[in-house]
Amino acid sequence: MTFKTVLLGATAAAAFATGAMAQDDKTKVGFIYVGPVGDLGWSYQHDQGRQAIEAEYGDQVETVFVESVPEGPDAERVLTQMALQGAELIFATSFGFMESVMNTAQKFPEVKFEHATGYQRADNVSTYSARFYEGRAVQGLIAGEMTESNVIGYIGSYPIPEVIRGINAAYIQAKKVNPEVEFRVVWAYTWFDPAKEAEAAKALIDAGADVILQHTDSTAPQAAAQEAGDVITFGQASDMLDYAPKPRVSSIIDNWNQYYVDRVGAVIDGSWQSEDTWDGIDSGMVEIGEITDAVPEDVKQAALELKDKISAGEVHPFTGPINKQDGSAWLAEGETADDGTLLGMNFYVEGIKGDIPQ
């Protein structure tokens, strides 16, 4: 251990020496992505944020990125190389990078790290995430109002808290406006496989669903819905406006731009501190894409009202009384969920059928 620390200390020192000479006063910002920047989903939206930084600060910053980095030793190596090359701020944009970020941050106390969707922090490690469930609640309202078959299909990737939270948030609102509503969840067990997503959508439509919500990033389910005819969908990650006004009636857009610009600004002016950011609709991190005319005016108004109330903090999507799936009490009347429970959510709320695979 000691030898390693010494060795790394030496290389780190070299990094600062050469880095300082080479880069003048440009602030170097690194990004590591878990997928290709061309995935038009998760990694693509983070890269939009990187480009927003370049647009905002121009010559003051230099951004670098490495795409399709697998979790584990590869991620740690890329992070270390970035730090060695003089990056002052590094965004690690996937949950699976958590341990790599913590290890690297320990080796480079002067470098600042931002880890997306994680929960471990340090003096030089911030975490940030978006309250996508706020957007899911708005979608749930539209879905509950619009469905005629009362069957709503939901395509999940893997049964992780992030996805389960979204299902619950959507269900609660849908149930509120339409007590007859039923959710059917299909787990695709993949982060990215457009063909399988299309099949999942088709299976849900064949099973009677006339609204499809998706927690996977490709447009394949949109195309399947369009082909089927009378089915509505919501864009995910990006706006997917190509499928508006129908089947795509609205969308949740990941918008990291402002956060990234702010955090880089904080590094430049020296005010950066380790923080835990979990922003939603109010900060613009979660954007609700335009609600199209395929949605009746009164439903659209109700959805926008819910959005505004969530944004203003008047409504929390998880407000009691809510029971867990097994009927046990979770939130009492008027009580709102705490972030800790939400972050690690691994149960369905009462009324959703089926088991969470685990």
Added chain:
Amino acid sequence: MIRLERRPEPSRAWTLATPFVAVALTMVAGGLMFAMLGKDPVEAIRTIFWDPLFGDFASYSRPQLLVKAGPLILIAIGLSLGFRAGIWNIGAEGQYILGAIFAAATGLAIYPAESWIVFPAMIVAGALGGILWAMIPALLKVRFGTNEVLVSLMLVYVAEALLASMSLGLLRNPEGMGFPGSRNLAQYPSAANLDLIPGTGMHWGVALALIAVIVGQVVMTRHQLGFRVRLAGQSPRAAVFGGVNPGWLIVVCMGISGGLAGLAGMFEVAGPAGRLSIDFNVGYGFTAIIVAFLGRLNPIGILLAGLLMALTYIGGELAQLQMNLPLAAIQMFQGMLLFFLLAIDLMTNFSFRFGRRATA
């Protein structure tokens, strides 16, 4: 008219020279591609081939070469044995996953008790996991004549589903806030596969890979098994007459390749990766097939091929980082390098002759 003529003996000179010729040709072709993308070709090639070895931060990246090459070499050595005998295990990725699952399960079952027995137990479990997974295609082939290519490949996807299930369920870290993935074994002293000499990247798995190279070389050249493997590869019928039981050979070759792949998974999950997660496997089992053939199924060749592949991965990351080259260009560059290496191999076994042949 230019003709190819088979050399009576593979040319020693060309055997040594071909890798260098291939790398030189790749530099030219790859350089052209980088230039077309608007990047400085000389700088790009220096970044990929030179910087990881001798650049400013080579003291960090050189050990990383071993970390990256270790599992590739270990798996490829096992595969090469079967490939020589005409047994096509292309499911090493699945055996790698099973080795990791078995090893992690063993370690986590004992957690948090500290004992010297934990690490050896995990090694045994890891090898066992890989062997068991490889025995499915092996025994199906022996008993029913089922094609091992299909079975071993399909079992990769089954293993991936199992991995996801384990990460989300049985082996999930109870203190992980509900997120998928196991506890970190690298932080569990009895189970951790750390560098033998700190800072060198030389963990147990890399050490075993090097041992496997030596043992592989001895087995192939000196041992009865190597003889049988070569005989079966050249002529299955002659092998049967020579007293080789084909079923036995299938089980042994699949067992060895599965066991080594399982061990690679074990050392990875206990060391560099640290924990089991949905995306634990990163394709080592498939890349190792390329490594095995690039090394001409020869242990020393595999060692060098594994290091070369690792170099292009790490150099490729640096090129992305320093020059904003897209990953796609790196993948094409790797593809070109392989193409040239494979094509130039021709010179080892053939020579060019000018003029017409007298007889057909």
Added chain:
Amino acid sequence: MSNIDPILLLSAIIVVATPILLAAIGELVVERAGVLNLGVEGMMITGAVCGFIVATLTGSPWLGFAGAALGGALLSMIFGILTQLFLSNQVATGLALTLFGLGLSALLGQGYIGVKGPSVPDVYLPILRDIPVLGPILFRHDIIVYLALAIVLGVWVFLERSRAGRVLRAVGENHDAAHALGYKVVRVRLMAIAFGGACAGLGGAYLSLVRVPQWTEGMTAGAGWIALAIVVFASWRPGRLVLGAWLFGGATALQLALQAAGGVQIPIEYLQMAPYLATILVLVILRAGRAPGSLGRSFHASS
């Protein structure tokens, strides 16, 4: 179970199987000629991007499919030249081709991310589509579904009934004997490889132009590997290839349908494994036939 409509399920299976079937029928011809090309995934993804680019530029999905076939065939020629003229190892060259194809497609497609391509209309088969049960299952698909089946039929006729097909099989069974009979082994194999590339390209374009339809990096997501497995499953026979593709597609569609129907007690991870286990199981029952005799071996005339 009662919630699943068997007619809709069977209809879905045919569609799910199409890209795999297209890629697999091409590879079947390649392997029958004695060549093992493991680069199917790379050719598929290259076909996907070429098809999308051509279709977007010209506005015609049909030209897109032609472009995809051409793109796949051109890429396969790298493999063809290396393995047939430079006698490189086929397994390694095929794997390298996949790596190369993934990179190439990503570079080519850089300007087309997020673009919506032209749509492919379903063929309208007047009377046929209204036949009860069979109509919805068989006669309400897009034209590529029928094209894929037509190609399979054509390959069967070619291999079993034509002289050229006999030559191709002879080359695959024993290239030295075929050479002695005066057949042009290398030329036959190069043509087979190009055909395989073109079919894989069509399979990829089916994803980027019909199923998804959009260009995103890595969108074939392993379909090429499944196609390779299906060829083995089929024992190199076109008829069984359709069976294999439908079996695999069927298990995939069924497991999603079971999830969508709700109330199923089977753990999802086992459902995920089902298509792969079903393929293994059926192969064990059916027994695999023998591979072409010269499969994967390099051929050199003077040897």
